[in-house]
Amino acid sequence: MPTCFKCGTDAIDGEIAVWCKGTWKFFQRLTQVLEGQVEPRHIYCSGCWLVCSINDLDRKRKHPESVTNNQLTPPARHGSGCGNSRGHPDSSNCTARNGACSAAAVRNLLNVQTLSNFATDDCKDSEFELVWEYLDSDRGANAANRNQNWQPMTKAMNDLLEKRWADGWDQSPDSDDTFYVRGTGFDYCIDSRCMLQKNMSTGRIRQIRRVAARADATRKAAEVKQLMQEKEDLIATVAKMKQLFQEKEDLSAKVAKLEQEKKALEASQAGHATQMMAQEAWRVSRQLRAKICIQLNHRDAVFASIQKALLEAWPSHHIGDCLRMNRFSVIGLQQVCNTSIWKDYEYRKEQVRKELEGRHSIPRVTSTLPREVCSWADLDEKINEVLVIHGTTLDKTEQIAAFGFDERLAREKGLYGQGVYFTDQSCKALQYSGASKGKGSGKDPGEGYFIIARVILGHSMEAEGPLQKTKVEPPVDPGDPSKGRFHSVIAQKGVPIDALRRQIHREFVIFNGAHAYPEMIVHFKFS
Numbered sequence: 001m002p003t004c005f006k007c008g009t010d011a012i013d014g015e016i017a018v019w020c021k022g023t024w025k026f027f028q029r030l031t032q033v034l035e036g037q038v039e040p041r042h043i044y045c046s047g048c049w050l051v052c053s054i055n056d057l058d059r060k061r062k063h064p065e066s067v068t069n070n071q072l073t074p075p076a077r078h079g080s081g082c083g084n085s086r087g088h089p090d091s092s093n094c095t096a097r098n099g100a101c102s103a104a105a106v107r108n109l110l111n112v113q114t115l116s117n118f119a120t121d122d123c124k125d126s127e128f129e130l131v132w133e134y135l136d137s138d139r140g141a142n143a144a145n146r147n148q149n150w151q152p153m154t155k156a157m158n159d160l161l162e163k164r165w166a167d168g169w170d171q172s173p174d175s176d177d178t179f180y181v182r183g184t185g186f187d188y189c190i191d192s193r194c195m196l197q198k199n200m201s202t203g204r205i206r207q208i209r210r211v212a213a214r215a216d217a218t219r220k221a222a223e224v225k226q227l228m229q230e231k232e233d234l235i236a237t238v239a240k241m242k243q244l245f246q247e248k249e250d251l252s253a254k255v256a257k258l259e260q261e262k263k264a265l266e267a268s269q270a271g272h273a274t275q276m277m278a279q280e281a282w283r284v285s286r287q288l289r290a291k292i293c294i295q296l297n298h299r300d301a302v303f304a305s306i307q308k309a310l311l312e313a314w315p316s317h318h319i320g321d322c323l324r325m326n327r328f329s330v331i332g333l334q335q336v337c338n339t340s341i342w343k344d345y346e347y348r349k350e351q352v353r354k355e356l357e358g359r360h361s362i363p364r365v366t367s368t369l370p371r372e373v374c375s376w377a378d379l380d381e382k383i384n385e386v387l388v389i390h391g392t393t394l395d396k397t398e399q400i401a402a403f404g405f406d407e408r409l410a411r412e413k414g415l416y417g418q419g420v421y422f423t424d425q426s427c428k429a430l431q432y433s434g435a436s437k438g439k440g441s442g443k444d445p446g447e448g449y450f451i452i453a454r455v456i457l458g459h460s461m462e463a464e465g466p467l468q469k470t471k472v473e474p475p476v477d478p479g480d481p482s483k484g485r486f487h488s489v490i491a492q493k494g495v496p497i498d499a500l501r502r503q504i505h506r507e508f509v510i511f512n513g514a515h516a517y518p519e520m521i522v523h524f525k526f527s
C-alpha cells in the first residue's frame, strides 16, 4: 500500500505522483511494476505534490510554470465551462500547509483533476502506452466510478491529439490555448491549458487527459469504439440510400403516370381531329360526288391499334410464309370517304335486311378482327356485317377506293368461285398484298397494301369443297329457286381442297362488289 512520503496518507484513492527516472509520473494507482522500482520517498499524494511544487520542487515537466500558474491562478479570460474559472483557491485555507492534507480535500479545493491529466512520454518504455481519454460524466459522476468514466477517444481523435502533443502542447497563459480538431463526425475545440474539449455541435464540454494505459486493452477499446462509430455511420448511409432509392422509385412512377396521361391526351386530341376531318371529308365527298382519302397521322390512336389488331389477327401457330407477320409494320393509313360507294353499300344493306326477314335460323358469322380497327363503324349483326381484310396491290387499292370492289375483275380460277375474297387472318391477306415474299428486292418492294372493309355476309354458305365454277351466289335450295340465294360463301379451316390438301385459312367470298365498303387502306412494309 503506497503512502505519501510527505503526509503519510494512503494514496490509494487519489492521484499519485511518483518521481521516476528523473521525471514525475502521475497515476491513479501505483502499480506493482513501479512499486519495486520506486523509493518510498519519491511517492507523493497529489496534494503534497502540488504544495511541493509551490515550494519550487524541481519538476521536469514540459511547462512547469504554466502548470503552476494554471492551477493556482486561472487566467481571467477563461469561460464558465472551464474548470479553472471556479474554485479559485485561497492559499491561506490550504490544509496541506499544516501537513494534514487529504488528497480528496485538496483536489476538491483546487479542482486539480487536471494534475493527472498529463502522463509523460517516459512511460512509453513500459507495457503502458499513452492514450487520450475524456471524462464521460453521463455515466455517474460519483468518485467511486470516476475511473470507469474515463473513456478512450476514437483512434482518429487520439492520433490527432497525439500529433498535437508531439508538436508542442503549449500551456503558457499568454498562448492561444485553444485549437480545433475534427473527430469522428464532430468538430471539437480543445482547450490545451485546461484540458477540456468542447463539442462544437452540441456545445458539451468534457475534461480530457493523456494517461498511461495498458496497451492492448486501450487499443482494443479504441478500435471497438471506432468500429462502432463506423457501423453507425454505415447504417445511416444505408438508410439514406434506401430513402433516396425510394424517392427515385416514387419519382419514376410519377413520370410514368404523367407520360401515360400525356399519351392519352394526345391520342384523344388526334382522335378528335380525325373525327372532325372525317366529317368534313364526307361532306365534301357528297358535294363533289368523289372519293376523299384522309391520311391518318402516326400519332393517331388508330395507327397503333390497327398495327396491334393486325398482328393479333395472325394465328400464332401459323408458320411458313405466315411467319412474315413477325416483321409486319404499318407505315401509312388512309380512311376512305366515298359517298357513291357508300350509297350502293347502304342500299345493299337494306336489301339484305329485307331478304333475311323471310328466312329463319341464319347462322351467325363473326370476324376475329377486333372492332377497334374501325371503332366508328356501326356493324349490323343481324345481317352478319363484319370487318375483314382484303390483301391487294397499290394500283388496285386506288381503283377500289374510287369505284369500290368489283366482282367482274375477279380471277376466274378462284377456288370458291369468281368473287371478291376477304379473310379475317392477316397472314392470309399477305399472300395477295403485293409483298408476296417480303424480300424488298427486285420486283418485290417488300411493301404491300391491305384494305380493311366492312362486308355484308348476310346468309352465308359454308363451302364443303372447291366451288371453282361458281360465278354468282349459290341458291339456298337448288331444287326450289323461290328460296333465294346465299349472300356469301365461307371457306372454313379444314375444308378439303383435293385428295391431299385442306384449307388452312378462313376466307369469305362475295359475288357482288356492293356487299363491301373499303373503310381503310393500310400501307405496310416488312421491317
Ligand SMILES: [Zn+2]
Residues within 6 Å of the ligand: 004, 005, 006, 007, 008, 009, 044, 045, 046, 047, 048, 049, 101
Ligand atoms: Zn500527502
Ligand SMILES: [Zn+2]
Residues within 6 Å of the ligand: 078, 079, 082, 083, 084, 191, 193, 194
Ligand atoms: Zn480554460
Ligand SMILES: [Zn+2]
Residues within 6 Å of the ligand: 315, 318, 319, 322, 425, 427, 428, 505
Ligand atoms: Zn396464316
